Amino acid sequence: MTIQVHQFPCLSDNYGFLVHEPESGVTASVDSPEADPINRALEEKGWRLTHIFNTHHHFDHAGGNEKLKSKWSCEVIGAANDASRIPGIDTRVSDGDTFVWGNTEVKVFEVPGHTTGHIAYYFAADDVVFVGDTLFALGCGRLFEGTPVQMWDSLQKLMALPDETTVYCAHEYTQANAAFALSVEPQNEALVARSREIDELRAQGIPTVPTTIGRERATNPFVRPMSSDLQVTIGLEGADLVDVFAETRRRKDNF
Ligand code: ZN
Ligand code: FE
Numbered sequence: 374m375t376i377q378v379h380q381f382p383c384l385s386d387n388y389g390f391l392v393h394e395p396e397s398g399v400t401a402s403v404d405s406p407e408a409d410p411i412n413r414a415l416e417e418k419g420w421r422l423t424h425i426f427n428t429h430h431h432f433d434h435a436g437g438n439e440k441l442k443s444k445w446s447c448e449v450i451g452a453a454n455d456a457s458r459i460p461g462i463d464t465r466v467s468d469g470d471t472f473v474w475g476n477t478e479v480k481v482f483e484v485p486g487h488t489t490g491h492i493a494y495y496f497a498a499d500d501v502v503f504v505g506d507t508l509f510a511l512g513c514g515r516l517f518e519g520t521p522v523q524m525w526d527s528l529q530k531l532m533a534l535p536d537e538t539t540v541y542c543a544h545e546y547t548q549a550n551a552a553f554a555l556s557v558e559p560q561n562e563a564l565v566a567r568s569r570e571i572d573e574l575r576a577q578g579i580p581t582v583p584t585t586i587g588r589e590r591a592t593n594p595f596v597r598p599m600s601s602d603l604q605v606t607i608g609l610e611g612a613d614l615v616d617v618f619a620e621t622r623r624r625k626d627n628f
Pocket of ligand 2: 433506543544
């Protein structure tokens, strides 16, 4: 591992993430749900905040930008096509950009759907991706600003990463997501087993984040529109995958 990731709870169900590259000493907060817990985590680890990597503009992701920036004079990185909504943005990045960060590299994916300017940060050397509110463990973000076609394309971009990729999603929504997933793909044995595991973890207050691309590929209905079990359950046997995805997302909104 060239990077270290420290995960901690923020607000009611967000996770904060500090990423540290020890050779150069840089430390980034992925999003800024809340300044105080992020400052406490920095103090606990003995790290100095040098960067904020914003995934999107929502308050529970960029709400701490200004407070952190005034304390640390850190560099704020965010989506070029949503720069006006990212408080304190310094550096604008776009799809496919790769930038050097400390002694490693970060690749940017544009993953619109939840918002129009949502991005993900991929640390290829460590096979780690921060996906904000695009992909969740057993779920995906609500389509507040984008279309089902955009979100489906975004999810496919993430699913093209290796199965072993560690996926840090921004919320602990997994148990509720599991209940929905089981309702639309009841015969998926890997999902049934995972759902049991999730209940055990949550009963002990243990996070279900991070997940992996491979685990989502096997159990997350939002990236499994090709599943005949899912297609039959929602009455769309043989339909276009994007239509199956859209109907799955619509049902989750009303679940
Ligand atoms: Zn959001
Ligand atoms: Fe969020």
